[in-house]
Amino acid sequence: INLTEQFAQIAVVGPKARQLLERMGGMDVSRDALPFMDWREGTLAEFNARVFRISFSGEMSFEVAVPASQGRAFWDRLLAEGADLGIMPYGTEALHILRAEKGFIMIGDETDGTVIPQDLGLNxxxxxxxxxxLGKRGMEREAMLSPTRWKLVGLQTLDGSVLPHGALAVRPEKNANGQAVTEGRVTSTYYSATLGRGIAMGLVERGPDRMGEELAFAGDGDTRIKARIVDTVLYDKEGEKQNV
Structure with missing residues (x-):
């Protein structure tokens, strides 16, 4: 039985997230009682809740599921209780920037019908x-084992600009048809206010083995944008912000 629509789920995110939930009263959400990647069921204020200690932003985060009929009331209560803490709603674009800083993949961006777990470092x-x-036979096919597969890396433009989404990494040489030879593509790209520059992830031929190399990405017309291959995790590599 799928009960998904029976719940409203709200992510409470940021360094003051635990302080806010503790202020509401109810279940213990301390680090010892509710460690990262765990969950508990109980109450927050007068609301029945399931609280999940997970994070897609890389920040301290609690995802709180309450009965759907109480979703708006719980939302309003959060905003009221957190007013003096500077609480505010944030959208999916902000979430995408945060997850990209941490190197978290997004299904549909870093993945498509050609990508396998090994390409994303998910061995x-x-x-x-x-x-x-299911899928084992497919992953053992010759093409899936090729050493030249495009694999996930971080990308940092030399001038700090934002790479165009979907831009192809091109080599100077042409193929037999006179077309540019490609060796990668941008899968996610944003401006990071935290880092003060453009950030990106992409799939690049033998990418993880080429750390530090510079690539040329196709821009408008014949322009080329230089970017360096870097680690996918661009911020808080040790995960200290989400594990507090």
Whole structure:
């Protein structure tokens, strides 16, 4: 039975998130009682709630699910209780920038029908114990094992600008048809106010083995934008902000 629509879920995010939930009263949301990647069921103020200690932003975050009929009331209560803490709603664009700073992938951006877990550095998520599973045969095909597959990396423009979304990394040489030879593409790209420059992720041929190399990305017309291959995690690499 799918009960998804029976709940309204709100992410309470930021360095004062725990302070706000503790102020509302109810269940214990301290670090010891509710560690990162765990969840609890109880009450916050007078609301029945399921609280998940997860984060897609890389910041301290609690995702709170309450009965759908109480969603608006819980939202209003959060805004009232957090007024003096500077609480404000934030949208998906801000969330995307935060997750890109942390190197978190987005399904549909970093993935499509051609990308496999190994391309994204997710080898750890593939079972080493099962003799067989759905998709195993596909991942063992010759093309999936090619050493020249495009793999996920971070990208940093040399001038701090924002790379165009979907821009292709091109080599100087042409193929037999006179077309530019491509060796990667931008999958996510934003301006990071925290870092004061453009940030991006992309899939690049043998990307993780080419850290520090410079690539040329196609811009308008014949222009080229230089970018350096860097780690996918551009901010708070040790995860200190989300693990407090």
């Amino acid at each position: 750890w998520a593939i079972s080493k114990k099962k003799e067989d599973f």
